[in-house]
Amino acid sequence: MDYKVQVGVQSHLEMGPLDDRTMEDLDDECLFPSEMDAQKTQSVDPNQHISVPGSLPFNGNKMTRNGVYKSIKTVVFSNKLNLLMPFGPLAILVHKMTDSSGWVFFLSLLGITPLAERLGYATEQLAFFTGPTVGGLLNATFGNATELIISIYALKSGMKRVVQLSLLGSILSNMLLVLGCAFFCGGLVYHGKEQVFSKATAVVNSGLLLMAVMGLLFPAVLHYTHTERIVGKSELALSRFSSCVMLLAYAAYLVFQLKSQTDLYVPLGEEVNQNGENLDNNDDDEDEAPEISKWESIIWLAIMTAWISILSDYLVDTIEGASDAWDVPIAFISVILLPIIGNAAEHASAIMFAMKDKLDISLGVAIGSSTQISMFGIPFCVVIGWMMGQEMDLNFQLFETATLFITVIVVAFFLQEGTSNYFKGLMLILCYLIVAASFFVHEDPPTDDQSKQPGT
């Protein structure tokens, strides 16, 4: 996909290195050195499509194995982050052998991190084959697939509070920590000038975030002021209705984004042809060569999702044990620890792009992810809970709702100028410290774990 489309589509994407050209730079710098080799290998054989682009060569048990091997090499071994992969199976081992919830939780968390990153990679690779529209949709939906998978498992176990807190934490960490680090590091590298980013995108995202806050605020205030018509049922019904409205808004946002991309797409197409380095593929939709074939992408997508599901299961089961073992409240683990470690790859890529003065992509990673979780992830979980018969609602309790509210206002304010410097980044990071400290001393009153009761 050409650069402009990527940047536009980015605004609701979770992964950073989606732009292949910049991914080349990224590759050169740290994370993906072997992928460059894979790419070069591919470009040397322009006529030979590697392994399984939808048709198996007939003389190919050997070819298949070769293809599978290369596929595994590309996907699994090329990323240094994947060193954390063994922690996944290790977590399962530890769980079977000992009862130490704290360790199992920690190991599954570490094990999920590389899988989350690879899932994003596979999604993006698949997006190459499906054209910009469906690709954008794919990224928009699967961008935060990890958080959603964890949330669905938590819902299944009836731990709706963990769902609410982890989604909230993901939003907060993206808006404050990731964005703050990106601004800070970028500002330090470019301290002579102020970095600029696209104000329009930032403002639209801020608007969506404010709308999400509105959707969350009403059930919470309704409950807190004891002014619902039918205690317990009103806010659930309100939450479900608001979730549908928010999903509608998100769909409209996607349409709006992709439509304006299509208008940009044609005239820029010629421009990119001159810059595209690897125009080996016959596929008209791509300017850059994807690294694995379509079927491989889908298969890897399925494999990653399955693995993440397994580890999420362990994660959710052991979260309470870990909270007791480490003597920190579940709120702190869900809101602060889980998102920070889960989003590590995203975090790193946002910082890297900021240091290369590509602040729009960093913003897309950070704020786009927040928007996606707040306008898609949370309502989606409410709807899933509705289908499962779980009473997941949008009442995040007053403290969390107030936190989200003040954070969105602070961030919206910081973004509206369209410039960034290290001081703004530092302020965002310090704000995150204050938020984290608040959750460290925050504990849900015990009655809130059960179905909502008036008077709390």
Added chain:
Amino acid sequence: MDYKLQVGVQSHLEQMGSLEDRSMQDLHDECLHSPETDARKNQTTYSNEPLPFSDGRLPAGCNNMIGHGVYRSIKTVVFSNKLNLLMPFGPLAILVHKLTAHNGWVFSLSLLGITPLAERLGYATEQLAFYTGPTIGGLLNATFGNATELIISIYALKSGMTRVVQLSLLGSILSNMLLVLGCAFFCGGLVYHRKEQVFNKATAIVNSGLLLMAVMGLLFPAVLHYTHTERQYGKSELSLSRFSSCVMLVAYAAYLVFQLKGQNDLYAPINEENLDDDDDDDDDDDDDDDEAPEISKWESGIWLVILTAWISILSDYLVDTIQGASEAWDVSIAFISVILLPIIGNAAEHASAIMFAMKDKLDISLGVAIGSSTQISMFGIPFCVVIGWIMGQEMDLNFQLFETATLFITVIVVAFFLQEGTSNYFKGLMLILAYLIVAASFFAHEDPTSANEKKQP
């Protein structure tokens, strides 16, 4: 200091507007400081004669000269400002306190007595800043700019009146953001009613961002307490407050670094530009100054100490009698702390902000008003929490829900008004009316906790 540097440094200064010496000359000529112009003219005729204390050494054989120098110093500092007519009220307050038990009178007299002292303290700080170079000068102003409020707060903390501390600091922020700024916009807008006055948007936005961060720091302890969701009742918010205060102080320090670094880049090229505009006589040999400071370095330091001591004494009386005054006048302590104390304490600042706005120097007015608010919220309040921590007082950032909500909505309103970068009389009027609403709310507001005791669950 050159104009641009001043303006930049201003943004975190509480200081009297009269930091810019050139405009201070205008200011002098216009109303408050006319005898100072005479003093300056006297000084220029003595240009060949080293003034006592100006080099830090005494000319030999000079009891006469010292006496003369002290006299001139007193004349410059004490008698040159019409506001200093209020100075006798200070000793009068002490007299009344010893003679009668009438708290109401002692309170209002000490308040009136503190006002000129606060203004002179700012003057002495600014004079000292001339001698220390822009960086330290900026730091001096940033720290001592609101020294009066801090001194009053420390005395209140010592007496265990944490609620008074919270309320008076809050009131200072509110009055600076709404009343002082509103009056400045309003009067400036009336004078220049045909055009819109502009100010530096970037500085205003940075300050608004800091104010929002301060609101964030205040919001969490309050909401934590109010929703009864703290882990350890009573202790959690205290530790959270102390942690947040340290974070806010770090942010303020980073802000100062950021400001002063940005000034250094501006400082060199603008220096030439300013020398052409300089109308005044540059008698001093000091390289740091484009303008002559009016009293020497040692004098500034000594006056600083004297004024601080006086303010401390009067603050002691002020704090002791606040409750009595509240009963005598039948208004709540909240109203006195939030509305009356800051208005009267900040009177000089208020006047100078208005004057600068009327001269179309809105950036300085903004520096006085919003800079002061930023300084109190990001430095003053956390500093008091830390001082309370050291003293063993349980001062925290939980300002109770009503006050926190007031601060929140005020910061949002003001941030919104400032983001455009222009001003007119209508904006000023809106800010003033907003302040009226706030004042009325506090008139009708009573603390559920009494001010003298510690917070009770």
